[in-house]
Amino acid sequence: MRAQLIIAILFCVSLSGYSQVLTSPQKKLTLQFQLTEKGEPTYQLSIGNKKVTEPSLMGLELKEQPALTEGFTIARIDTTSVNEKWNPVWGEVKEIVNNYRELAAHLQQTTTGRNMIIRFRLFDDGLGFRYEFPAQSKLTYFTVTGERTQYQLTGNHKSFWIPGDYDTNEYPYTTSVLSEVDALTESKKYNEIGTQSPIGKNVVQTPFMMNSADGLYINIHEAALLNYPAMYLKVNQENFSLSTELAPDAFGNKAYLQTPCNTPWRTVLVSYKAADLLMSKTILNLNEPSVIKETSWIKPQKFVGIWWGMHMGTATWNYADQGNIILKNTDWSKLKPNGKHGATTQNTKRFIDFAATHGLDGVLVEGWNVGWEDWAGNWKEEVFDFVTPYPDFNVNELQAYAKEKGVKLIMHHETSSSVTNYERRIDQAIRFMKDHGYDAVKTGYVGRIIPRGEFHDGQWMVNHFTRVAEKFATNKIMMDAHESVRPTGQHRTYPNWMASEAARGNEFNAWSSGNPPEHETILPFTRLMGGPMDYTPGIFQIKLDYYNTGNKYQVHTTLAKQLALYVTMYSPLQMAADLPENYEKHLDAFQFIKDVPVDWDDTKVLEAEPGDYIVTARKEKGKQAWFIGAITDEDKRDVPVSFSFLEPNKTYVVTIYGDAPDAHWETNPMAYAIQNYTVTSKTILKLKLAAGGGAALVVKPATAEQSKKIKRYK
Ligand code: NOJ
Ligand code: CA
DSSP states (O other), rough: OOOOOEEEOOSSSSTTOOOOEOTTTTTSSEEEEEEEOOOEEEEEEETTTTTTEESSEEEEEETOOOOOOOSEEEEEEEEEEEEEEEEOOOSSSSEEEEEEEEEEEEEHHHHHHEEEEEEEEEEETEEEEEEEEEEEEESSSSEEEEEOOOOEESSEEEEEEEEEOOSSSOOOOOOEEGGGOOOOHHHOOOOOOOOOOOTTEEEEEEEEEEETTTEEEEEEEEOOOSSSSOOEEOOOTTTTTEEEEEEOOSSSOEEEEESSSSSEEEEEESOOOOHHTTTTOOHHHHSOSSOOOOOTTTTOEEEETTTHHHHHHSBSSSBSSSSOOOTTTOGGSSSBBBBBBBOOOOHHHHHHHHHHHHHHEEEEEOOTTTTGGGGSSSSSSOOOOOBBBOOOOOOOHHHHHHHHHHHHHEEEEEEEBBBBHHHHHHHHHHHHHTTTTTEEEOOOOSSSOBBBOOOSHHHHHHHHHHHHHHHHTTTTOOEEEOOOOHHHHHHHTTEEEEEEEEEETHHHHHSSOOOOOOOOHGGGGGGGGGOOOOOOOOOOBBGGTTTTTOOEEEEOOOOHHHHHHHHHOOSSEEEESHHHHHHHHHHHHHHHHHOOOOSEEEEEEEEETTTEEEEEEEEESSSOEEEEEEEEEESOOEEEEEEESOOTTOOOOEEEEEEEEOOOOTTTOOOEEEEEEEEEETTTEEEEEEOEEEEEEEEEOOOHHHHHHBBBOO
8 A cells, every 4th residue: 555656856966055845745734945055954844824944954963073064965856755554553543544745855965975865754744854874985983962953933932841851751841932941940849850960941851842822733852762862952042943952971972873874753743733733643653663573462451550559658669678788698588577568479469359350451569579678879780680579579479379360460670770780680580571471561760870971861771772672572571661761652663662651650649749730631742742651540549648647748630530541641551550449449430440441443632732631532442432531730621522423323321430510639639420321423511620620431332221221411
């Protein structure tokens, strides 16, 4: 199904000042590529007659070599168009259309004779472009010291941003116009993680979401970040130009490359409808197809975990209380247990039982392996070996028990960012997993990277994450990476890298100022543009003084909103994050978590406005049922939901797990109501969302009896 048309245009003369125009398949977007008088490559993007960017500069700066930013002539222009479909291993839709027009500008730098290709792919909802360096004698090994890529915007757009920190994305979002971005001040307010890297005053993280005064939504990110550092944007607050910054390595260099090679794609998504950006598949399309051929072992799943108790302080990861333990020389059975260790054989069995009773697939167990006495604070290089269980965690007994109950244990590898230690030990760790029946792992990179000087987002770590995903793929292991670089659609290529954290997850509500109610209405427009997030939704016990009097923290949500997040925040791995005993008190509401799928045939974002609300409908994979999630920020809201996407002339039953009339995230967060109605494709439901609230809906074809018995929605 690949329609391809290649036109090569050969130029014999220098073509500075010459410009080339490319339109998207349905002519929604237009790209203009041009060399300036100085031979600098520039691009300019428009939607209809409106400019998204003014002509913007491109190119790279190199160490001890002239920059690849000017003095170019065009040797050749190739254009191609592609229109194909592919099926993801798992995802929000079962089929993805990849339809774009491509322009590849083959450039030569006159003074040095070096060649560079700038490849543009123009889709109807966005642009991708990257720099490519063919094998050539005048450019072999080179060190990138900076990237020239600019996005010359047309106004002082409203923007949703977090500081451009090389080590972490775990910040709440700030909404401001470009001229008021102040990443430095914002970053100083949030020191919960203690990893913060030098942050430029006006440097922000991507995906960077903007909304222009005349109603345009623009999202800038990157696709297929491989063998290169993550990209940040530096905001020029006078002329609204964004320029590219890259995470450095220990020497301040950005990337070490060898021809033939290329950079990741730079992406600009654009639409007049915010909801459409959430359905864009452009970032995914710019990634290479799966390197894993046999994928039947990759299974989207829901899991519970020995986890929230540690974040609540009712259990510990560590077995003993003494610190500064030497991994190699400690007889763990002689240490005095602290009495609060979470990952005991008995407790793990309780979680396995709960998962089995409720049809959940997995149980994550954190704190099962020796080393947690030292994991944070002492920051030693050798903290964990990933193969030695604590004396009270009987891995063989649990393997047999889980198998008997039809539940999978999920491995946990907290590296505490001692990355060379992890790389040294990973083969043994994988063998341990294979021997003990584990086929999924949650990795973690808390703290500053060891060796010091490297950053979570630098080329060195980007390569580490990819190498680990590849190793797990070879061994048929699914991966969920916490504290990793933020994703860029590489789950198309490595579908076993199913989720990442790489943002401020629900856990921040446990022990910090937390995530304001608007947080989850912004995440899909920012962090999730690159791929699924392990947000860990599903907290039912919302006020945390329940665990210890005086605890002033709470999750900034209603209970119904926690359910809605399973739909609005797409991930093929979803945790039911609360403790079993809290679910057992609300089994009627827990039913939604049991029923909600983690893999879908179709997705429709019905309504969305970043920072305000999101309403998403998804159709269960291979089934007739639809699930809808609606969430709001701190404002209560009436949301009309049109069922026009249902089959006409058919009766369905909708179950609404909604906020009770008196619910409020702060004063009455756990008040919910469950209602059933019959509906058709003509029904428009009026959902009432409480302040900080939400609703989760299940829509299924009605049986004859249900059609008679259940009240029609009016
Ligand atoms: C941070 C992770 O995000 C969290 O989920 C985990 O429990 C801790 N690190 C310990 O590894
Ligand atoms: Ca984290």
